[in-house]
Amino acid sequence: MNDTSRRFPLANEGLSSAFIAPTKKLSSFAFGYILRDTRSLNLSAAERMNRFPASPLCTVTWIFDGEIYLANSDYPMPLISFSGPQTKPVVSSNPGAINALSLAIYPDAWTQLTGSPMTDFIDRTLDLEDVIGSALFETFRQMSCDELLNDKILNFEERMSEEWRQVRPQNRVFTQNLQDWFYSLLRQATMSGSGKSLRQTQRRLKRLSGQTQRDIMTYVRLENLFSSWALAKGKPKANLSDLAFGNDFSDQSHMGREVKRLVGVSPARFNQLIDSDESYWFYRLMGERY
Numbered sequence: 001m002n003d004t005s006r007r008f009p010l011a012n013e014g015l016s017s018a019f020i021a022p023t024k025k026l027s028s029f030a031f032g033y034i035l036r037d038t039r040s041l042n043l044s045a046a047e048r049m050n051r052f053p054a055s056p057l058c059t060v061t062w063i064f065d066g067e068i069y070l071a072n073s074d075y076p077m078p079l080i081s082f083s084g085p086q087t088k089p090v091v092s093s094n095p096g097a098i099n100a101l102s103l104a105i106y107p108d109a110w111t112q113l114t115g116s117p118m119t120d121f122i123d124r125t126l127d128l129e130d131v132i133g134s135a136l137f138e139t140f141r142q143m144s145c146d147e148l149l150n151d152k153i154l155n156f157e158e159r160m161s162e163e164w165r166q167v168r169p170q171n172r173v174f175t176q177n178l179q180d181w182f183y184s185l186l187r188q189a190t191m192s193g194s195g196k197s198l199r200q201t202q203r204r205l206k207r208l209s210g211q212t213q214r215d216i217m218t219y220v221r222l223e224n225l226f227s228s229w230a231l232a233k234g235k236p237k238a239n240l241s242d243l244a245f246g247n248d249f250s251d252q253s254h255m256g257r258e259v260k261r262l263v264g265v266s267p268a269r270f271n272q273l274i275d276s277d278e279s280y281w282f283y284r285l286m287g288e289r290y
Contacts, residue, residue, distance in 0.1 A: 020035065039099055054087050084210065143155075172184065
C-alpha cells in the first residue's frame, strides 16, 4: 500500500468515518482531518446525531453533501464554517445522509495565520467567509472543487503549506497530541514578548489560544485519560480510581466531574454508550488512534 492509500483509508476501505493525519508540513498547524460519510448507510434520526467533546482546538468544516444542524439551531451550518474552541460538549444532527470534512486546527496557529484573537471565537460557529479575508478564503473554498477525497486534501495542503510557511514561528515544532501542542504553546508564550513574568506569559498564552493554562491542562488530562481507557479496553475491567490517579486527577470524583463537563455523561455511562450508540462514532474513531 502506498503512502496516499494509508492516508485516505475511508476512500479505499469504504468506511463511514476516518481520521486523516495532516502532511508533515502542516503538522504544526493542524491536528488532523475528520471525515464523515454516511451516504451508503441507512441510519435512523437518532443515529444521524453527532456528539463531540469540548475542545481547545478550532475547526474548519466543509459540507460536500447534506446538511448539519447544531443543537438548538433552526438553521443549517454554512457550507464552509469556522468554529472556535468549544468549552462544552457539542451535539449536531443531519436530516439525511452527510458527506463532510472537518480540519481541527491549533488555535494559536490560526491566530498566527489570520491575526484574529481566538478569544473572539470561543463557543462560536460562523461562516468562514465572514472570518477571514477573500484571498485566504479562496484557499479553503478550493477544497470543495475537486471530486475525489485524495485530490481535495492534497491540493488544499499544497496551497495551505505555503500560506503557513510564510507565518510559521521559527520555534514551532511537530505535534501529535494536545500535550505536545501545549508544551509548544507554553514555549512560544514564554519566549515571545518582552516581559518574562509568569503573569505576562499566561496573558500571552491566553491571547494565542483563547484559553487559560488551567483550561488547556484539563483538555490534556482528558485526552490522556481517553488514551489510557482505549488502551485498557478489551482487557480486564479497568479500575476507575486507577485511571483517575494515573491521569493527574485528584480522585475518581474529580475525574467524573471533568468527564461529565467536557463529554456530557459520566465515565460509566460513556463506557456503555461508546459501544452501542452510533452518535458516539467520533469517540470510537479517536480510540482507534491509540
